[in-house]
Amino acid sequence: MTDSKWWQRAVVYQVYPKSFQDSDNDGIGDLKGITQRLDYIKKLGVDVIWLNPIYKTSNIDGGYDISDYQAINPTLGKMTDFEELLHKAHQLGLKVMMDLVVNHSSFEHEWFQRSLVKGKENPYRDYYIWRDPVAGHEPNNWGSFFSGPAWTYDEASGQYYLHLFAKEQPDLNWDNPRLRHSIFEMMNWWATKGIDGFRMDVISFISKPEGLPDAPQGAQALYGDAGALVANGAHVHQYLHEMNQEVLKKHDWITVGETAGVTVDEALKYAALDGSELNMVFQFEHMGLDGNKNPALGKWDNRRVGLPELRENLVKWQKALAGKAWNSLYWNNHDQPRVVSRFGNDSSKYRVLSAKMLAAVLHFMQGTPYIYQGEELGMTNVYFKELADYRDLESLNAYHELVEQEKLVDKQTMLSYLQVHSRDNARTPMQWDDSRNAGFSEQTPWLQVNPNYKKINAAAALEDPTSVFYFYQRLIKLRHELPIITEGKFELMPENEGDHAVFAYTRQLAKQTILVIANFTAEVVTRNYDLPHVAKTLVKNYPDDQKEKLRPYEVKVYMYED
Numbered sequence: 001m002t003d004s005k006w007w008q009r010a011v012v013y014q015v016y017p018k019s020f021q022d023s024d025n026d027g028i029g030d031l032k033g034i035t036q037r038l039d040y041i042k043k044l045g046v047d048v049i050w051l052n053p054i055y056k057t058s059n060i061d062g063g064y065d066i067s068d069y070q071a072i073n074p075t076l077g078k079m080t081d082f083e084e085l086l087h088k089a090h091q092l093g094l095k096v097m098m099d100l101v102v103n104h105s106s107f108e109h110e111w112f113q114r115s116l117v118k119g120k121e122n123p124y125r126d127y128y129i130w131r132d133p134v135a136g137h138e139p140n141n142w143g144s145f146f147s148g149p150a151w152t153y154d155e156a157s158g159q160y161y162l163h164l165f166a167k168e169q170p171d172l173n174w175d176n177p178r179l180r181h182s183i184f185e186m187m188n189w190w191a192t193k194g195i196d197g198f199r200m201d202v203i204s205f206i207s208k209p210e211g212l213p214d215a216p217q218g219a220q221a222l223y224g225d226a227g228a229l230v231a232n233g234a235h236v237h238q239y240l241h242e243m244n245q246e247v248l249k250k251h252d253w254i255t256v257g258e259t260a261g262v263t264v265d266e267a268l269k270y271a272a273l274d275g276s277e278l279n280m281v282f283q284f285e286h287m288g289l290d291g292n293k294n295p296a297l298g299k300w301d302n303r304r305v306g307l308p309e310l311r312e313n314l315v316k317w318q319k320a321l322a323g324k325a326w327n328s329l330y331w332n333n334h335d336q337p338r339v340v341s342r343f344g345n346d347s348s349k350y351r352v353l354s355a356k357m358l359a360a361v362l363h364f365m366q367g368t369p370y371i372y373q374g375e376e377l378g379m380t381n382v383y384f385k386e387l388a389d390y391r392d393l394e395s396l397n398a399y400h401e402l403v404e405q406e407k408l409v410d411k412q413t414m415l416s417y418l419q420v421h422s423r424d425n426a427r428t429p430m431q432w433d434d435s436r437n438a439g440f441s442e443q444t445p446w447l448q449v450n451p452n453y454k455k456i457n458a459a460a461a462l463e464d465p466t467s468v469f470y471f472y473q474r475l476i477k478l479r480h481e482l483p484i485i486t487e488g489k490f491e492l493m494p495e496n497e498g499d500h501a502v503f504a505y506t507r508q509l510a511k512q513t514i515l516v517i518a519n520f521t522a523e524v525v526t527r528n529y530d531l532p533h534v535a536k537t538l539v540k541n542y543p544d545d546q547k548e549k550l551r552p553y554e555v556k557v558y559m560y561e562d
């Protein structure tokens with residue numbers, strides 16, 4: 001694979017604009033703030049910045065409810081601020097990937113406003129998914145991913161519209177060629193601005209099943225779970241091929257599909273190396289392992305996943321896509337809890353060790369790694385105590401539905417679930433320094449800063465050569481220097497199968513081998529992996545190497561040649 005593409009060798013840094021840096025002191029991060037911090041991102045050594053949505057929005061769902069795809073959210077800045085950000089990023093050799101949210105728009109989008117008028121002669125009616133009531137009710141039993149039904153009734157026209165997410169996020173009708181054309185036109189417009197690619201929000205959901213049948217409904221659930229029915233629909237690959245022809249193939253972009261419900265077989269199509277659809281996908285299986293066993297509770301739980309299950313999943317994806325499609329690698333994003341709290345150990349004793357261990361395990365795999373803002377500092381979950389601390393509609397709605405409406409969970413238990421899984425864990429402001437509000441803003445931030453910012457912050461990390469930041473910097477540098485990290489064959493160490501404490505795998509290219517050994521526990525364990533004498537250490541998170549003795553959260557990565 002010596003002809004690897006630039007995006008296969010790249011590392012991406014994700015910025016959640018609202019929470020990165022506030023430049024005008026209104027308590028909300030903005031584009032100028034990001035521009036001011038580009039040097040920091042550059043110092044980390046990444047190649048690409050992915051910006052969560054920065055478009056005009058109704059602000060119901062963190063910008064994932066777009067009311068104008070070609071305008072900037074005024075709270076974040078102006079179009080000229082975006083152009084400046086893009087220009088400065090390019091000057092620094094950083095590419096910029098935008099978020100494309102086209103499974104749904106905001107209800108305030110002009111298309112939806114026009115679609116409210118019923119009638120065959122109205123071309124916009126068919127931009128969305130309108131259906132007659134069935135026996136005076138919703139057209140089917142689907143629930144919204146953000147609680148409540150997936151349908152909202154419109155008195156004026158006597159029909160329901162579909163919204164897989166909030167009622168303010170009506171689903172677009174991709175079966176309508178005119179809609180597809182409008183989307184492709186908008187994408188081409190962004191291309192003229194000089195952007196470098198798109199991350200595509202729930203793109204696996206754009207083709208809905210013929211006839212919109214009822215979805216399976218758990219015993220305690222109020223609604224059917226449409227997830228499996230809407231994921232990877234009959235025409236999704238046709239629509240992405242079309243997008244590829246109309247837009248993507250004209251550019252040397254990075255494209256990644258957020259594909260909830262994607263299976264390995266489907267990923268082989270979305271992310272095939274022949275370039276007919278997208279470059280890669282975000283798969284969700286490893287993010288779902290610690291969800292609740294009761295489907296009515298969805299992701300809400302406080303269970304931890306065991307290493308065997310997590311490893312089995314990651315190994316499956318490494319092997320299945322090798323040579324055929326391309327993986328993206330991630331532990332974190334704006335929807336997920338902080339990885340050091342989730343799969344590591346965020347106590348003061350083990351936070352740094354386990355953050356480094358997790359980083360190394362992910363960054364030596366095959367695929368394009370994504371780092372979510374603050375992950376490179378080992379930022380932790382926020383552990384809010386009150387419901388009033390939360391801002392995310394998913395958390396708030398789930399609380400109301402599960403605790404107050406259905407009484408499936410008591411208040412304290414649900415608060416403990418929110419501490420573990422709320423998306424707000426990822427969205428607390430970036431911790432820049434130990435000054436007021438962590439240097440994020442002089443105003444009270446829109447979401448509270450994690451109180452641990454006095455200790456965990458970028459300024460402190462940059463002064464400490466042993467920080468998580470410099471560990472990430474080294475991982476990124478190694479990826480850029482060693483083709484084996486991009487191209488090498490992945491193998492689990494045979495003796496590692498079923499191991500409850502240690503994850504050990506190799507990468508191999510020609511005569512070179514990389515061996516990664518990671519202890520996922522707070523215990524000292526002993527493992528004897530035969531190492532040639534010539535092995536050199538690429539990274540480690542303890543100052544010395546005690547050979548077969550693995551200390552809590554120890555990771556060691558060796559390289560050797562036959």
Ligand code: ISL
Pocket residue numbers: 061062064101145165201202227258260261284334335
């Ligand atoms: O619904 C899910 C699983 O069936 C979720 O995992 C879903 O895929 C995920 O929440 C989608 O996230 C993306 O789209 C949402 C937005 O709120 C998230 O922030 C975004 O990442 C709706 O646009």
